[in-house]
Amino acid sequence: MSHASPCSADWVAILGGGPAGLMAAETIAAAGHRAVVFERMPSPGRKFLMAGRGGLNLTHSEPLPEFLRRYGAAEARLAPHVGAFPPDALRAWCEALGQETFTGTSGRVFPKAMKASPLLRAWLERLREGGVEIRTRHLWHGFDAGGHLRFTTPEGDITHAPGAVVLALGGASWPRLGADGGWTGALPGLAIAPFRPSNCGFRIGWSAVFRTRFAGTPLKRIALSFGGRTVRGEAVISAEGIEGGAVYALSAPMRDAIAARGSTVAMLDLRPDLGTEEVALRLAAPRRGQSLSTFLRKALGLPPVSIGLLQEALHEGVPAERLPDLVKALPLRLLAPLGLERAISSAGGLALAELDEGLMLRRHPGLFAAGEMLDWEAPTGGYLLQACFATGRTAGRKAVEWLAQRRQPASSTP
Numbered sequence: 001m002s003h004a005s006p007c008s009a010d011w012v013a014i015l016g017g018g019p020a021g022l023m024a025a026e027t028i029a030a031a032g033h034r035a036v037v038f039e040r041m042p043s044p045g046r047k048f049l050m051a052g053r054g055g056l057n058l059t060h061s062e063p064l065p066e067f068l069r070r071y072g073a074a075e076a077r078l079a080p081h082v083g084a085f086p087p088d089a090l091r092a093w094c095e096a097l098g099q100e101t102f103t104g105t106s107g108r109v110f111p112k113a114m115k116a117s118p119l120l121r122a123w124l125e126r127l128r129e130g131g132v133e134i135r136t137r138h139l140w141h142g143f144d145a146g147g148h149l150r151f152t153t154p155e156g157d158i159t160h161a162p163g164a165v166v167l168a169l170g171g172a173s174w175p176r177l178g179a180d181g182g183w184t185g186a187l188p189g190l191a192i193a194p195f196r197p198s199n200c201g202f203r204i205g206w207s208a209v210f211r212t213r214f215a216g217t218p219l220k221r222i223a224l225s226f227g228g229r230t231v232r233g234e235a236v237i238s239a240e241g242i243e244g245g246a247v248y249a250l251s252a253p254m255r256d257a258i259a260a261r262g263s264t265v266a267m268l269d270l271r272p273d274l275g276t277e278e279v280a281l282r283l284a285a286p287r288r289g290q291s292l293s294t295f296l297r298k299a300l301g302l303p304p305v306s307i308g309l310l311q312e313a314l315h316e317g318v319p320a321e322r323l324p325d326l327v328k329a330l331p332l333r334l335l336a337p338l339g340l341e342r343a344i345s346s347a348g349g350l351a352l353a354e355l356d357e358g359l360m361l362r363r364h365p366g367l368f369a370a371g372e373m374l375d376w377e378a379p380t381g382g383y384l385l386q387a388c389f390a391t392g393r394t395a396g397r398k399a400v401e402w403l404a405q406r407r408q409p410a411s412s413t414p
Contacts, residue, residue, distance in 0.1 A: 010034055012399050013149060013162040015140050017044025018179070019385060020371025020392035021168030022127065027396030028166075029130040033403055035396075036162070038138040038151060041178040045120045047170065050177055051385070052116025058094060059087040059382035061107045070383045072252075074376035077352045078387055081359075085390040087382070093389075097122040108382055140169070142186030163406065164366045164399040168392060171195060171346035171372035181346070183373065190363070191351035197343035198377040199384075200251050201243025202258075202334040207315070210308050215239040217305045222246065223272035225329075226264075227253045232272055237305060240338060248344065248380050255337045255347075268330040270306045280324040300327065345384050347377040358398035359391060366402055370395035 012028045014021045017039030028035040037044065051057075060067060064086055071078045091101045091109060099111040099119045111119055127134070141150040148159040170179025172195035181195045219235040224246040235244035250266065257264035271279060282299045296302045296310065313326050340346055350369055354361055361367045370391035378384055 010403070011036060011162050012164045012166060012396075012403070013038060013160060014166045014168060014396075015149075015183075016168035016170055016179075016371070016373075017041070017134060017136075018168060018170055018371060018388065019045070019048055020388040020395070021166065022123065022132075023389050023392030024166040024168060024368075024370060024396035024399070025132045025134075026123075026127055026130065027393050028400055029127070029132045031397075031400040033400060035132045037132060037134045038140065038149075039134060039136045039178070040139045042136050044124070044134055044136070045116070046177040047174055047179060048120060049116045050174060052119075055110050055114045056116045056119070057108045057110060057380065057382045057385070058101065059090050059109045059386040061087065061103045061109055067383070067386075070378050070381070071376060071387065072378070074352060078376060078391070080357065081390040081394045082387060085393045087386060090386060090389055094119060097126065106381075140183065140186060164402045165368065166392075166395045166399055167367065167369040167373060168371045168395070169373045171349055172340050173197065173343040173346040175341060179372070181340075181349075187350070190354050190361070193348040193351060193375045195340060195346045195348040196255060197337045197340050198252060198255070198347040199248040199344035199380050200255070201238060201247055201338040201342065202241045202251075202254065203336045203338060204241035204332060205335060206237075206239075206241070207312060210312050211239055214305045214308050219244070219268075219305060220303075221273070222306075223269040224250060225267040225269065226250045227257070229253075230269075238338075241334070242332065243338065243342075245380065251337065252347065252377060252379075254334055258334060258336060263333055263335050266332045266334060268309070268332050270302060270309070270327050270330060271300055274300070276324065276328050279327050283324050283327075302327075344380060345372060345377065347375070349373045349375040351375050358401070359395045360398060360402070366399075366406075368395040368399050368402075 011034035014025045014035060014037045017037050021037055025035040025037050068075050068079050068082060094101055094111060097119060099113060101109050101111055103109050137154050139152045141152060144150050144159055148161045151158050169183040172179060172181030184192050214237045217237045222235060223230050223232045229250060231246045231249040233246035235242050235246050254264055254266060285299060287295045293307050296307050309330055310326055313330060314320060318326060350373055352375055355369060356362055359368050359370055371388045
């Protein structure tokens with residue numbers, strides 16, 4: 001059974017209860033308009049809570065010009081939105097919710113609680129007090145012949161006709177948390193880039209011995225190089241391959257190289273604090289009957305996992321005399337990115353060219369879009385959440401302007 005609500009210029013439907021959608025709803029409600037969030041999952045902010053398990057990296061403290069360059073090809077399109085709601089504004093917003101922030105040694109910004117749940121609870125309470133309605137278990141199916149929004153709910157199929165709509169439906173990573181990219185079929189005729197994993201790990205053909213012994217083991221104080229860039233940090237050996245911060249920072253170019261060539265090779269420096277000559281000098285010392293593992297541990301201070309990586313290369317036929325080179329540039333053949341179900345974020349989505357400067361779809365007046373459903377990507381470090389909050393705020397503000405332009409007497413509420 002289906003029923004429709006008559007069109008009203010006094011309320012906005014926000015599809016998606018993640019950071020972009022909730023920020024749009026807050027902006028709309030603060031301007032005095034009714035905001036109704038429709039979320040497909042039983043509760044909002046599920047991926048936001050998952051992000052909080054790692055400390056909830058909200059944003060970054062680096063100067064705004066450098067910050068904006070992290071968005072790569074999307075920098076020019078995202079700059080006005082992030083510039084209007086920059087990192088300092090996000091920190092002030094967070095602290096107004098009673099969640100103090102701090103800057104870590106890497107420049108990343110976190111709430112002092114180091115998790116998302118206190119912030120989300122405070123935010124949802126403020127939204128409730130501000131009149132925002134959140135309706136869960138509402139799965140959007142697109143539009144009916146009259147242009148009304150179509151939903152499946154536990155009570156049956158319904159339609160709504162708001163005065164404006166903000167789409168904040170997310171990307172396609174961690175689909176079990178709600179955003180699976182299924183919304184693409186509800187927007188026919190628009191340019192939508194296929195979703196691809198971003199900030200992801202990679203599959204490597206480890207030997208059974210290495211995989212069994214070292215899956216789950218961290219690689220600390222290493223450096224990873226690819227395409228002329230080198231990133232210091234940490235990584236984790238997985239049963240499938242390798243993941244972690246240093247890998248995520250280079251994941252976009254490595255992913256694209258695999259797509260172009262079928263596989264690619266990154267270089268791992270196991271002792272980035274030592275120069276090549278120093279490594280060679282230490283390894284030239286007599287072994288005095290020590291096993292290779294013991295010698296490498298004593299000469300270079302390498303942990304077992306790093307020694308295991310070197311032995312993997314030696315077993316594959318790399319000459320032993322090249323051991324110093326391997327320590328400084330161990331080739332890792334990356335076979336494929338790990339899937340969207342494991343990626344921190346996704347690339348692809350609704351083409352930015354489909355939107356005007358206010359994030360309204362050019363071919364669908366009154367329909368705005370924000371957040372990770374748009375075709376942009378950024379490395380971890382706070383850039384992902386910052387752009388989601390900022391574009392959500394822009395979409396909410398522009399939806400309010402749209403309502404003002406088309407104001408008419410309200411005939412119904414949803």
